[in-house]
Amino acid sequence: MTFYKYPKEFMLKLIHLYLMGDYSFKKLARQYKIHQSILKEWVRKYEAFGEAVFRSNFSPRCYTRKQKIQAVEDYLSGEYSLLELMKKHQISGRTILLKWVKKYTSHGNIKDSGKGLSKTMTKGRKTTLLERMEIVDFCLKHHKNYQLAAQTYQVSYQHVYQWVKKFELHGEEGLQDRRGRTKSEAELTTEEKFKLEIKRIERENERLRAENLF
Structure with missing residues (x-):
């Protein structure tokens, strides 16, 4: 992975500049002599996993569709607390489980992990x-x-x-x-x-x- 060729502080700086809207990928690539595809990879992974992705031993846990649905059904049964479910299904964070629940209850399509990260919305909407x-x-x-x-x-x-x-x-x-x-x-x-x-x-x-x- 291209992460390990660059200091963490340097990558975070460029990610921050992009996310704040100060620089486009093109401008960052030209100024810091890094290919746009590499910058896009950094931002995509950071958006999905946060700063944890910079750890050399980082390996996101993958779950099958069946495992996700089982965890959601256990949650909806009301028989377990969030902490109990996280331990039972070896889920690293409560927000991961709650996202599955939200998708399941809104009739969204739950997929296996590791089949490509979901594309972050790039088009905004008007907000008050x-x-x-x-x-x-x-x-x-x-x-x-x-x-x-x-x-x-x-x-x-x-x-x-x-x-x-x-x-x-x-x-x-x-x-x-x-x-x-x-x-x-x-x-x-x-x-x-x-x-x-x-x-x-x-x-x-x-x-x-x-x-x-x-």
Whole structure:
């Protein structure tokens, strides 16, 4: 794999530049003298597996369709907790199981692992400030699982990544859409303002709970 020829910090830097929308694959390839196909591979694997993919001993666990359906059916039976199911079926993360459940219950097609990574959505959709706040909140609560947030809200991985980074740097102001004229918070309806305030309170409560743990 081309990962091991380059320092981890270097690869993360280029992935970050692409995901933030600062550089296209073409521009990165030209500036850093790396073929576009290699850059695309890095981004695709990072989107699917996160930073764990940079470990030299990384090997994603593969599950058959039958194994996935069995795990989902065990979950839906209500006889097991998530932790019990993860141990029983040797699933590395709860979000993996929950994605299978979501696909199964929405009549999606569950396939064997290792038959090609699903293509991340590249076309975005219009979102409101409130939606972006909700997506960022969901992503942070799920330990920055950008892929899960993108799939859950049907937006692109790249947009989720950008929104989270902008929120961390600038707060809600960073989530304002600057393309064309969009509603400022002063122009929001009473209901929209109320929902935003609820989100603020929830985040503040989360922060206080986290502080009280130490």
